[in-house]
Amino acid sequence: MENAKILVVDDDAKLRDLLSRFLTQQGFSADTLPDARELERKLARNRPDLIVLDVMMPGDDGLAVVRRLRAAGENIPVIMLTARGEDIDRILGLEMGADDYLAKPFNPRELTARIQSVLRRHHATPALSASHTAEEKLAFGEFVLNLGQRELLCDGQAISLTSAEYAVLAVLARHPRRPLTREQLMEMALGKGNGESLDRSIDVHISRLRKALERQDSKTRHIQTVWGYGYVFVPDGTSGE
Known part of the structure; x- marks a missing residue:
């Protein structure tokens, strides 16, 4: 910039x-x-x-x-x-x-x-494939992820996310029900390859995102752990961990 x-x-x-x-x-x-x-x-x-x-x-x-x-x-x-x-x-x-x-x-x-x-x-606006547009909105639960505006809404109210948290959520939400490793998330969301402390770093971003997404219903899990592998985004929050 x-x-x-x-x-x-x-x-x-x-x-x-x-x-x-x-x-x-x-x-x-x-x-x-x-x-x-x-x-x-x-x-x-x-x-x-x-x-x-x-x-x-x-x-x-x-x-x-x-x-x-x-x-x-x-x-x-x-x-x-x-x-x-x-x-x-x-x-x-x-x-x-x-x-x-x-x-x-x-x-x-x-x-x-x-x-x-x-x-x-x-x-930056997220990279968009031919099947996506800058106005795309992904709805799940009471949330709407507006990819064009780079914002997460809950019942119409904006939720504050850091740039890293938004990038991680956008990658997960655009690959629903597809398990992604920590390394894939670091590369796809943050442009970082393997290196010191990467696993812990992505875990912190996931933890903060979960607090933002699950604060109203503790039984709903939109971001779930795939043990021994990484994380998966589940739009309806079912298929618990």
């Missing part, structure tokens, strides 16, 4: 300066904050297209910030920066609603690639 506005929130002044200069060189519009105290004001005054958010910061840490944003229904894309790069940091970030994560130290070019990938997921 050309000229996208990126907001970097990190208490490391040298890193903020480095990323600001590098992202500007890559064609982005970059702004920075040393912590999250002014974040809400920044969102209201000069809304970015994506936030790069450090986990370890004074005051509210990155996990608390992204949790607060998602609880308020804010779906702006967020990439978390984790200091240790351990599984627990990554998984917690995804559980709070982050779109992606990157472990420090990292190559700025890798961050650029992650930003471009998340922005594509967030803004």
